[in-house]
Amino acid sequence: MAIIVLNPSCQYGNVVLEAGHVVYNEGHNLFDIALKTKEALENLGHEVYLTRSLRDEASNLETEMQKANSFNPDLMVSLHSDATGEPINPSVGGTTTFFASEAGYLLAEYVHHSLCRAIGNYYPKHTDRGIKTHWLKLYVLHNINAPACLTEILFHTNPEERKLLLNPLFHQIAAKAIAEGIDTYTKTLG
Numbered sequence: 001m002a003i004i005v006l007n008p009s010c011q012y013g014n015v016v017l018e019a020g021h022v023v024y025n026e027g028h029n030l031f032d033i034a035l036k037t038k039e040a041l042e043n044l045g046h047e048v049y050l051t052r053s054l055r056d057e058a059s060n061l062e063t064e065m066q067k068a069n070s071f072n073p074d075l076m077v078s079l080h081s082d083a084t085g086e087p088i089n090p091s092v093g094g095t096t097t098f099f100a101s102e103a104g105y106l107l108a109e110y111v112h113h114s115l116c117r118a119i120g121n122y123y124p125k126h127t128d129r130g131i132k133t134h135w136l137k138l139y140v141l142h143n144i145n146a147p148a149c150l151t152e153i154l155f156h157t158n159p160e161e162r163k164l165l166l167n168p169l170f171h172q173i174a175a176k177a178i179a180e181g182i183d184t185y186t187k188t189l190g
């Protein structure tokens with residue numbers, strides 16, 4: 001049994017508009033995926049905390065990392081969806097996982113490979129964009145006192161991938177795969 005923190009994106013400003021309507025909100029959608037991941041991890045016997053309790057709770061990274069560290073977690077996984085810069089290139093897609101330490105790299109490997117395998121089975125066009133360090137110092141990865149990784153699950157700026165990101169069946173598939181990757185990682189802990 002491990003103590004696990006899931007850190008869904010709180011980027012409510014990352015939205016996709018169609019005809020003036022919000023059809024995608026990164027913060028809301030990743031919270032939904034995190035809840036399903038929590039459930040899957042609890043079914044595997046882990047103790048799981050989210051960095052916020054509501055889908056649309058006002059939040060910021062500093063508060064969230066204070067909260068995350070207060071649980072003394074064995075690991076943390078941050079969950080995001082990706083976007084291209086402006087002008088948007090709708091054909092760019094795939095999944096990337098970032099890490100900032102050696103311990104985080106191992107966690108990233110388990111989570112990323114499990115997730116990419118599951119996504120690829122469901123969506124054969126999926127691109128595995130690999131496991132990387134970030135060109136910016138990602139705040140959450142540098143302020144958590146535990147091995148951590150941040151996964152950018154698909155691109156919400158790609159219409160086909162956005163449809164998947166909003167699909168409850170896809171949520172289930174992604175959550176199960178992330179949970180299995182985390183669970184395998186926890187078996188490497190002493």
Ligand SMILES: [Zn+2]
Pocket residue numbers: 009011014026080081
């Ligand atoms: Zn994000």
